Amino acid sequence: MERESSAAAAMLGMAGFVVLAVSEHDGELEQAIETTADLVGCPTCAAVAQLHDRRPVWVRDLPSGGRPVTLVWIKRVWRCPHPLCPKRTWTETSPVIAPRASLTGRARAEICRRVGEDGAPVAAVARDFGIGWRTAMTAVREHGTHRVDDPDRLADIDAVGVDETAFQAAAATRSTSFVTGVVDLTRGRGPARLLDVVPGRSASALLSWMNAQDPAWRSGIATAALDPYRGYASALRSALPDAVRVLDAFHVVRLGFAAVDDVRRRIQQEQTGHRGRTGDPLYGIRRLLRRRYDHHSEKSWARLLAGLDAGDTTDEQLARTWVAAQELRLIYHAADRDRAQQGLYRWLAYCADADVPELTRLARTIDSWHAEFLAYFDTGRVSNGPTEAVNLLIKKIKRVGHGFRNFDNYRLRLLLHCGVDWNTIRATPIRGRLPRSAA
Numbered sequence: 001m002e003r004e005s006s007a008a009a010a011m012l013g014m015a016g017f018v019v020l021a022v023s024e025h026d027g028e029l030e031q032a033i034e035t036t037a038d039l040v041g042c043p044t045c046a047a048v049a050q051l052h053d054r055r056p057v058w059v060r061d062l063p064s065g066g067r068p069v070t071l072v073w074i075k076r077v078w079r080c081p082h083p084l085c086p087k088r089t090w091t092e093t094s095p096v097i098a099p100r101a102s103l104t105g106r107a108r109a110e111i112c113r114r115v116g117e118d119g120a121p122v123a124a125v126a127r128d129f130g131i132g133w134r135t136a137m138t139a140v141r142e143h144g145t146h147r148v149d150d151p152d153r154l155a156d157i158d159a160v161g162v163d164e165t166a167f168q169a170a171a172a173t174r175s176t177s178f179v180t181g182v183v184d185l186t187r188g189r190g191p192a193r194l195l196d197v198v199p200g201r202s203a204s205a206l207l208s209w210m211n212a213q214d215p216a217w218r219s220g221i222a223t224a225a226l227d228p229y230r231g232y233a234s235a236l237r238s239a240l241p242d243a244v245r246v247l248d249a250f251h252v253v254r255l256g257f258a259a260v261d262d263v264r265r266r267i268q269q270e271q272t273g274h275r276g277r278t279g280d281p282l283y284g285i286r287r288l289l290r291r292r293y294d295h296h297s298e299k300s301w302a303r304l305l306a307g308l309d310a311g312d313t314t315d316e317q318l319a320r321t322w323v324a325a326q327e328l329r330l331i332y333h334a335a336d337r338d339r340a341q342q343g344l345y346r347w348l349a350y351c352a353d354a355d356v357p358e359l360t361r362l363a364r365t366i367d368s369w370h371a372e373f374l375a376y377f378d379t380g381r382v383s384n385g386p387t388e389a390v391n392l393l394i395k396k397i398k399r400v401g402h403g404f405r406n407f408d409n410y411r412l413r414l415l416l417h418c419g420v421d422w423n424t425i426r427a428t429p430i431r432g433r434l435p436r437s438a439a
């Protein structure tokens with residue numbers, strides 16, 4: 001290859017192609033390219049082909065220097081010189097630019113990675129590449145679907161978590177619809193990984209997903225963590241009969257603090273006749289009430305007590321609920337199952353004595369799940385903690401997508417973001433490195 005063209009060819013980085021010309025207009029870069037093939041045999045009779053014509057095709061490629069790039073591939077049309085050969089003429093092809101494609105293969109892959117791994121909005125990626133939203137989403141779908149469908153994603157899993165998350169925010173015209181997420185909780189697998197999302201928050205939705213999996217896969221699941229929802233429990237009982245069901249610690253702890261919130265709101269309403277607002281003593285400590293007791297500073301502790309003194313006028317119902325929420329969390333620190341069980345019974349007795357309606361309801365819920373609650377201590381303390389991390393990612397993707405109308409697009413983007421190993425090669429740092437070209 002000539003020296004002049006090699007710099008441009010290196011910039012292009014597409015094996016088998018050289019750059020003929022580069023021009024910039026309206027903030028876009030246009031690169032005319034051709035293949036390096038100049039000696040080509042007829043695919044039918046193997047005679048050396050003759051150049052018949054040149055025909056340009058336009059495709060979008062990776063942006064360069066912040067500018068969208070169009071490649072103008074000056075395609076060669078070859079002719080077979082053999083008069084009796086039926087082949088006559090044909091147009092050259094390349095594996096990196098599919099026939100009639102509007103994007104190079106690497107551009108499609110990068111669009112999919114930006115939307116998937118980076119969680120970037122489709123519209124922003126489309127703008128960078130100089131294409132429409134629909135073209136970009138098609139690239140995500142074409143390139144991403146096989147990654148998501150790869151059966152290896154579900155291999156070697158022995159613990160799962162199921163959890164519900166809101167699919168769409170409630171709006172005037174539609175109610176919130178839920179999706180059920182299935183998350184990999186296998187130990188030592190690194191960051192949280194979403195296995196799938198299923199529309200709906202019901203036993204049947206989860207059951208049909210579970211039953212669609214290989215029986216060998218299902219019998220390999222030893223542990224299943226769930227939030228306290230009967231539908232999930234019955235689906236797991238019938239689809240994964242060998243798995244130990246564990247009530248998720250995060251959800252339980254959150255239920256405790258939700259009871260504190262409920263009691264605070266009720267007392268506020270009773271006292272003031274309106275919802276909490278600035279200046280109300282209990283409203284002022286609403287965040288402090290949700291804090292772990294051992295995460296208080298001297299100052300925040302004093303503020304919490306002062307707020308309770310001023311606002312908790314109902315025979316200390318709020319203070320008792322607060323104690324119960326803290327105690328519930330502490331049961332999870334028990335050294336073993338026996339001590340956890342003792343702690344749970346003490347806690348239930350405390351709630352019965354406290355005689356706060358919200359606390360009575362919470363205690364009844366926990367009691368009805370006590371087997372799943374204590375199973376935490378038999379299963380190496382499996383928890384939906386990773387599920388919570390995935391939920392945060394799900395919220396991010398939803399924000400980026402401004403809500404989703406189409407469940408399949410939503411599922412694809414979620415799984416590409418939190419369910420797929422991208423193995424992206426990271427560049428080495430450039431500091432302290434000698435220029436290789438100057439060596």
Ligand SMILES: [Zn+2]
Pocket residue numbers: 042043044045046047080081082085086087088
């Ligand atoms: Zn021929």
